[in-house]
Amino acid sequence: MKKIIALIVVVIVGCASPQKITKDKYYHFAAGGVSALTANEMDLPEVSSAFIAGFAKESYDYIRYGTFDTKDLVATTFGGLVVKYIIKLLKKKKNVKIDKKVLERRLGPIME
Numbered sequence: 001m002k003k004i005i006a007l008i009v010v011v012i013v014g015c016a017s018p019q020k021i022t023k024d025k026y027y028h029f030a031a032g033g034v035s036a037l038t039a040n041e042m043d044l045p046e047v048s049s050a051f052i053a054g055f056a057k058e059s060y061d062y063i064r065y066g067t068f069d070t071k072d073l074v075a076t077t078f079g080g081l082v083v084k085y086i087i088k089l090l091k092k093k094k095n096v097k098i099d100k101k102v103l104e105r106r107l108g109p110i111m112e
Contacts, residue, residue, distance in 0.1 A: 025075040032079025050080020
């Protein structure tokens with residue numbers, strides 16, 4: 001829970017800064033999220049896959065155009081990190097519902 005609160009604080013402080021976030025960073029954030037979702041379906045590390053996707057894209061930009069933007073890489077990785085915690089929270093809630101059903105099944109014959 002502390003990590004989630006820290007993450008929210010970082011996002012709020014980042015959004016409150018006077019620097020304008022370009023449209024490109026939002027695209028990188030979304031790409032990191034999609035990469036994390038895909039990695040989750042394939043049982044791979046979510047944040048690592050987002051980092052690798054961002055690094056590959058920025059390496060391509062460096063080879064093609066001569067620029068490597070670390071802010072784009074951070075935005076892509078951050079997108080994967082946020083999606084990882086969202087997936088973790090959703091799985092946790094789903095497991096709690098399943099556990100209640102298992103408990104009811106186990107106690108059913110005893111209660112009758």
